[in-house]
Amino acid sequence: MTGKPSSLNKADLPPYFNIDPAAAAKTLAEPINTARFAKAAAFVARGRDDLAKRGYAPDGKKRLRKFSTWEVCKYLIPVNPAHLRRVLKAHEDLPQGEGEGGSKWFTLEDILRLRDHFAEEGAKDREYRAWRPEGLPAKVVAVANFKGGVGKTSTAAHLAMSAALDGYKVLVIDLDSQGSMTSILGGTVADEWETVFPLMARDYALNLQAENKVRAAAGQPLFPFDETLTEALEVSPRNLVQKTHWPNIDLIGAQLNLYWAEFQVPVWRMQLKSWALWDSLSNALNDGGLLEDYDMIFLDTPPALGYLTINALAAADILLVPLGASFLEFDSTGRFFDMIYSTFSSIEEGENRIRRADGLPEMRFEWDAVRALITRFDAAQQTDLANVVQAYFGDFMTTYRQEVTAMVGQAGEQVSGIYETDYRDFNRDTYVRGRETFDRTWAEVKEVILGTWWRDLQMMNASKEEG
Secondary structure, eight states: OOOOOOOOOGGGSOTTSSOOHHHHHHTOOSOOOHHHHHHHHHHHHHHHHHHHGGGBOTTSOBOOOOEEHHHIIIIISOSOHHHHHHHHHHOTTSOOOBSSTTOOEEOHHHHHHHHHHHHHHSOTTSOSSOOOOTTOOOEEEEEOOSSTTSSHHHHHHHHHHHHHHTTOOEEEEEOOTTOHHHHHTTOOOOSGGGSSHHHHHHHHHHHHHHHHHHHHHTTOOOOOOOHHHHHHTTOOHHHHOEEOSSTTEEEEOOOGGGGGHHHHHHHHHHHOTTOOGGGHHHHHHHHTTHHHHOSEEEEEOOSSOSHHHHHHHHHOSEEEEEEOSSHHHHHHHHHHHHHHHHHHHHHHHHHHHHHHHTTOOOOOOOOSEEEEEEOSBOHHHHHHHHHHHHHHHGGGBOSSOOBOOHHHHHHHHTTOOGGGSOGGGSOHHHHHHHHHHHHHHHHHHHHHHHHHHHHHHHHHHHHHHHO
């Protein structure tokens, strides 16, 4: 016998049942025109500025916090706190720190001076200064993946800060027109002329000048040379560099107008097909002296394999590819690698066809190392999939998985890195665990960088012996 169906209460139904179209229509505003987007953008701009300045001082400037004796001795200089206090008492010319009692607080400038002192006077078997070979250029590290939300900017920012805390002189170049890295580092960028755009324009202008000399000698009409290109020739890469609140991190920032490069570059390339557009950033780093000015250069790329990302990849010695431990991000990263292959092999094929015809040696792109890095890792939920990702990517993968912690989330809300966050805002164990996730990532990346420097050094010394 079939019983009567029980009556259903509307409250028990899923929310997508019984929607009244007439009532839904009343909730709508008038149709949206293009001007409404400008109004929304203005609101967001104000909100972005307000949120970005949460970590700023009352005078509107971003400043790096001080570091306690405990942090200095645990993370930055391998000395016992009691020994540090004895050294400071014996050398009044050294930075003494601020505060009363046993715990003092030091600026990063203070810590760098203390590192130098211990490197000269301390125990010979301890590493007070991070290793850096003489006579070799900076290592360029690009952080890239064309999937958004994988942690590119936070990874690049924390690696730059880790390197700075290690004593290296760092340049960060923001290639993403969203400018998130620029906000984290407190940069101000008025327009595209304070981004890498003029460097790309300058590279094109120099190539166009050379081509016009050839055309003039052959009696051919010259390519037009507009105001943008004329102005770009006056731009020096060093002029675009701005200081940050970190004493040893400088920045070339980004803002929305940088995206114009993605439209302008192909127009220039169409006019001058011999222009190697992918070398623009690399040429700027070389010719502008930036590879000699810094120890490490970190490139934060947009979430697309456009012309800016292609320039970053071509300029990089080391490529880091962040991804989450999910199927979609694994799949997207595989496609990213495939696009790198198809893009750069196509460039090589086209260039080498011309070079062979001209009797010139062939060119090829080459990277010192590539590492995929799992970010935002939740061991309780994602270990099995992360193991699969590790198995398929093999030696492309870092062994450490960057775990997500509450501390990382809170630092992000303050538009800051975890190294900029005062550990007194947390339980100390929480701080240690939160910091460890980036310390261990830096340890693996640093090992790759030092290994490639060492390999370069051996090659340089062998070349000198042969010479």
